[in-house]
Amino acid sequence: GESVGLHLPTLSVQEGDNSIINCAYSNSASDYFIWYKQESGKGPQFIIDIRSNMDKRQGQRVTVLLNKTVKHLSLQIAATQPGDSAVYFCAGTISGTYKYIFGTGTRLKVLA
Amino acid sequence: SAVISQKPSRDICQRGTSLTIQCQVDSQVTMMFWYRQQPGQSLTLIATANQGSEATYESGFVIDKFPISRPNLTFSTLTVSNMSPEDSSIYLCSVAGQFLSTSTDTQYFGPGTRLTVL
Numbered sequence: 001g002e003s004v005g006l007h008l009p010t011l012s013v014q015e016g017d018n019s020i021i022n023c024a025y026s027n028s029a030s031d032y033f034i035w036y037k038q039e040s041g042k043g044p045q046f047i048i049d050i051r052s053n054m055d056k057r058q059g060q061r062v063t064v065l066l067n068k069t070v071k072h073l074s075l076q077i078a079a080t081q082p083g084d085s086a087v088y089f090c091a092g093t094i095s096g097t098y099k100y101i102f103g104t105g106t107r108l109k110v111l112a
Numbered sequence: 113s114a115v116i117s118q119k120p121s122r123d124i125c126q127r128g129t130s131l132t133i134q135c136q137v138d139s140q141v142t143m144m145f146w147y148r149q150q151p152g153q154s155l156t157l158i159a160t161a162n163q164g165s166e167a168t169y170e171s172g173f174v175i176d177k178f179p180i181s182r183p184n185l186t187f188s189t190l191t192v193s194n195m196s197p198e199d200s201s202i203y204l205c206s207v208a209g210q211f212l213s214t215s216t217d218t219q220y221f222g223p224g225t226r227l228t229v230l
Contacts, residue, residue: 032217043204043221044155046113089154095217098143098208102154 012109019077021106023090030092035075039086085110114139116222124228132191133225135205140185142209149202161188195229202226
């Protein structure tokens with residue numbers, strides 16, 4: 001069936017370094033992708049999104065890259081800060097369907 | 113984005129009882145959804161709350177267990193009925209299709225309701 005998976009369950013990075021969180025998806029019809037950040041005890045918080053007509057999108061300290069050929073997307077966080085410690089989820093959907101397929105999540109730990 | 117609140121934020125309930133969770137949005141939205149997130153896991157869609165009509169449930173979820181109401185464009189409730197310890201989870205509402213939003217695909221989540229069933 002459809003799936004959106006993440007390669008690593010936990011990622012530890014030094015404060016100030018860049019973080020890269022990866023995600024693979026299986027449904028080639030998916031054309032809209034989102035990254036969420038979920039801190040302990042809170043709901044998922046929207047970080048950045050990208051549509052399939054783009055390869056790259058940048059936000060504040062974050063960049064999402066989409067490779068449709070290999071059905072892979074990544075979230076890059078520049079100059080990782082302690083406040084970035086959280087679980088990060090990717091989700092993919094087909095526009096207009098509202099049926100999100102969520103990845104399993106990657107826990108990002110920022111080391112001082 | 114819209115401000116989404118949920119009540120209660122957490123509860124501890126006895127087996128066999130029911131709990132109703134409320135989701136309130138500060139602006140009208142087209143779509144509202146209910147998700148379940150079991151400890152340490154990802155999100156699973158329970159149902160789409162349809163305004164003025166019966167909710168649309170995903171495979172594995174039924175109306176008798178998770179009745180949902182959506183009386184208007186800013187409010188929805190999810191009831192977890194006849195609870196068992198297996199229902200212990202975080203329950204999240206999300207919304208999409210906000211008025212004047214440039215994207216109707218983006219879902220925004222509430223803070224969640226942490227439910228523990230003893």
